[in-house]
Amino acid sequence: xxxxxxxxxxxxxxxxxxxxxxxxxxxxxxxxxxxxxxxxxxxxxxxxxxxxxxxxxxxxxxxxxxxxxxxxxxxxxxxxxxxxxxxxxxxxxxxxxxxxxxxxxxxxxxxxxxxxxxxxxxxxxxxxxxxxxxxxxxxxxxxxxxxxxxxxxxxxxxxxxxxxxxxxxxxxxxxxxxxxxxxxxxxxxxxxxxxxxxxxxxxxxxxxxxxxxxxxxxxxxxxxxxxxxxxxxxxxxxxxxxxxxxxxxxxxxxxxxxxxxxxxxxxxxxxxxxxxxxxxxxxxxxxxxxxxxxxx
Numbered sequence: 080x081x082x083x084x085x086x087x088x089x090x091x092x093x094x095x096x097x098x099x100x101x102x103x104x105x106x107x108x109x110x111x112x113x114x115x116x117x118x119x120x121x122x123x124x125x126x127x128x129x130x131x132x133x134x135x136x137x138x139x140x141x142x143x144x145x146x147x148x149x150x151x152x153x154x155x156x157x158x159x160x161x162x163x164x165x166x167x168x169x170x171x172x173x174x175x176x177x178x179x180x181x182x183x184x185x186x187x188x189x190x191x192x193x194x195x196x197x198x199x200x201x202x203x204x205x206x207x208x209x210x211x212x213x214x215x216x217x218x219x220x221x222x223x224x225x226x227x228x229x230x231x232x233x234x235x236x237x238x239x240x241x242x243x244x245x246x247x248x249x250x251x252x253x254x255x256x257x258x259x260x261x262x263x264x265x266x267x268x269x270x271x272x273x274x275x276x277x278x279x280x281x282x283x284x285x286x287x288x289x290x291x292x293x294x295x296x297x298x299x300x301x302x303x304x305x306x307x308x309x310x311x312x313x314x315x316x317x318x319x320x321x322x323x324x325x326x327x328x329x330x331x332x333x334x335x336x337x338x339x340x341x342x343x344x345x346x347x348x349x350x351x352x353x354x355x356x357x358x359x360x361x362x363x364x365x366x367x368x369x370x371x372x373x374x375x
Contacts, residue, residue: 087124090297104362186235193259228275
């Protein structure tokens with residue numbers, strides 16, 4: 080059978096919810112992406128991918144999100160808490176992928192931004208984040224093929240964590256999800272790491288060598304914002320690398336219903352349940368079209 084890879088892109092807590100719903104819907108329709116030979120995750124995708132690689136049932140992947148209580152309405156007149164100003168980050172990310180300057184140099188500047196940002200401390204972030212992987216030994220790693228991406232905050236160097244890296248999956252995934260300016264860089268092997276999405280929102284080219292690669296892209300179309308054109312070009316270049324390596328590539332992004340449910344702010348926790356439901360519906364609708372390639 081063709082070696083199959085699943086690539087899961089980044090997209091904040093809303094992206095986690097949508098990807099979980101999409102994968103659950105596909106599984107309920109007969110396409111279990113959790114049976115991939117290799118799962119590669121970036122940022123939000125690293126979280127979803129780790130759950131699958133650790134043995135979570137694909138068909139029920141979205142159940143915990145769908146069971147979350149609805150967000151409490153704000154009292155009348157209550158001011159909305161100010162969020163982090165990520166305009167600087169967005170500008171640097173566009174520059175890193177724009178090809179004008181050395182991308183690693185720009186990523187090092189993003190790392191400096193992350194290290195200087197006022198966020199929760201690392202221990203608090205890991206304690207909150209680690210609830211999803213509670214009970215795992217510190218050095219635990221999925222037995223099946225799994226990798227997640229990060230970036231060295233000091234040098235801007237790209238890092239792909241695998242079983243051979245000798246780190247625990249909880250910290251590795253946390254580093255992949257460490258959005259600069261929102262969460263603190265995460266320490267592994269004496270160095271600090273930030274979100275792997277600073278190189279690419281999907282890093283699909285790292286799955287080269289597989290015969291079938293299903294790529295799930297959260298940030299695309301309308302929700303890619305001002306960087307939509309650069310993001311699309313970057314994604315296509317990575318898919319070309321896979322095709323040149325002999326892979327059949329299937330790219331799945333949010334349909335119109337999912338786009339509407341997710342909104343533009345993928346860090347908005349209040350949209351998680353709606354995003355999961357939309358992903359579930361989309362997965363069920365698209366399973367038949369994917370089934371022949373995945374199962375065959």
